[in-house]
Amino acid sequence: MLAEITEPASFLVDPADVTGLRGVLAKLAGLGYSESLVSARLGLEDLADLQWRLVTILRADRLAGRDPLALAIDLFLLQGTLPMEELDRLFVSSERDVLIRAGLLAIDETGQARARASLYPVGDRLIFSDHAWPELPHPGYATVPYDQVMGVGLDSRHLARCTTRRPFRAALDLCTGSGIHALLASSHTERVCAIDINPRAARCTRFNAQVSGINNLEVAVDDLFEAVRGQRFDLITANPPFVPSPVNTLRFRDGGRSGEDIQKRIVAGLPHHLAPGGIAQIVTQLGEREQEPLVNRLREWLDGAPMDIYILRLSEHAAAKYAIGHAKGDNYQAFLDSIEEWARNLRAQGYIRVVSVVISFEWSDSAYGPPWERVDESPPPRRAAGAEIDAAFLAERLIRHPDFERVLKQSGVCLAGPIALLDARVLGSDIRAKAKVTLMGQALSIEHQLDPVEREILDRMGGRIQVPDEPAAIAAIRSLLRRRLVRIDP
Ligand SMILES: C[S@@+](CC[C@H](N)C(=O)[O-])C[C@H]1O[C@@H](n2cnc3c(N)ncnc32)[C@H](O)[C@@H]1O
Known part of the structure; x- marks a missing residue:
């Protein structure tokens, strides 16, 4: 077993063990082992922010309760070791045995259990891969193998x-x-x-x-x-x-x-x-x-x-x-x-x-x-x-459509949603130096610079506006549509 604990997972499974492993994954999911719940438990806004320098702090601050979810996170995400007593609280013997047979878990001669692969929650899917920080001790590699499978980074x-x-x-x-x-x-x-x-x-x-x-x-x-x-x-x-x-x-x-x-x-x-x-x-x-x-x-x-x-x-x-x-x-x-x-x-x-x-x-x-x-x-x-x-x-x-101008002139436009606006002014004058806007509520928070005409059109746009028949206004609306700050309101 000692040799095995230093070995990475083989990622080979006997077909007879697949059902057992599915049961283990279902159990972990039932404990709350998902991207959102694991991030919340670790106090991270985003699981992508997890880094090895944080591991000991997170273990002490967030996983001290040692309930089953804490144990699963420690074992499968923080590359921790669990004493047998904790492993027994996390898995019944049949679950532990299937994990060992599938090469995902090893127990050393002192009774410490360690995962041979990490289990990464991505949304509500669970994905096995090699450890994210293979150099970390217990046992850790002096040199990371060339064929290391990348963790979910x-x-x-x-x-x-x-x-x-x-x-x-x-x-x-x-x-x-x-x-x-x-x-x-x-x-x-x-x-x-x-x-x-x-x-x-x-x-x-x-x-x-x-x-x-x-x-x-x-x-x-x-x-x-x-x-x-x-x-x-x-x-x-x-x-x-x-x-x-x-x-x-x-x-x-x-x-x-x-x-x-x-x-x-x-x-x-x-x-x-x-x-x-x-x-x-x-x-x-x-x-x-x-x-x-x-x-x-x-x-x-x-x-x-x-x-x-x-x-x-x-x-x-x-x-x-x-x-x-x-x-x-x-x-x-x-x-x-x-x-x-x-x-x-x-x-x-x-x-x-x-x-x-x-x-x-x-x-x-x-x-x-x-x-x-x-x-x-x-x-x-x-x-x-x-x-x-x-x-x-x-x-x-849309803005390149051959009929764009015709359709635009027959329609109105309105804001695509709530917009956060940051206006920089030159103090002591009316000159607006710069305006930056972001469409709120988006996963991509893109900051757009506005020119004065675009700024003015957005200003006037409490609700729907009819498109003015002026080339400068049409160009500005085209640019706002392109950046999805406004949308056509037929
Ligand atoms: C950065 S990892 C990405 C792993 C995974 N797709 C992810 O997003 O986490 C790059 C992967 O490319 C593979 N790779 C490198 N050269 C390749 C090639 N010529 N053809 C196919 N895969 C290659 C590596 O083995 C490695 O698994």
């Missing part, structure tokens, strides 16, 4: 929340890891295909599908689109290894020195695999160079394919901070050398910062003019935002 949650949840026929999840995006897509898609080059990741996805009772999901071990040549999908999701890295030690993380090795191949493959009317959504990081819009690189990778592109910028990391964040070293000098190695690589790429983005691609329709791109900036969403991304595509199409 920040980027995983951000893509999950930004994914459009329309009903689709076929979905493809590239770089599937634990299978999170494929598992989520399985509930609004007829058929899902999940692909990863790492056999352990593919096993993990298959394992998750089995224990969650999902049977419309196929898993392939392959290099990106290789296994689906000639096939098109209505939804394509990907969270590729994107880190611009001077090392290649983690398959799930390192995207080559530029960070682009895998992501550029994914974007280049979209024109061959995205079905008409479909959407591809990628969460990634891109190194940003002075005076070079990110979209230029995406257009180059698309090689002229006419696609509309919506870039949602979620956060930025200055190159120096990024290098510090990734540096590793057992002693001070080794750590400083590592910072320099990471910083040198970013400098060599010309990156002044690294930007976290969710990029959505749809086929462009020439009836609406040339392909467009749109860039918005929002703090990462804390809840589902897919419908807002769909709405952004619709808004862009």
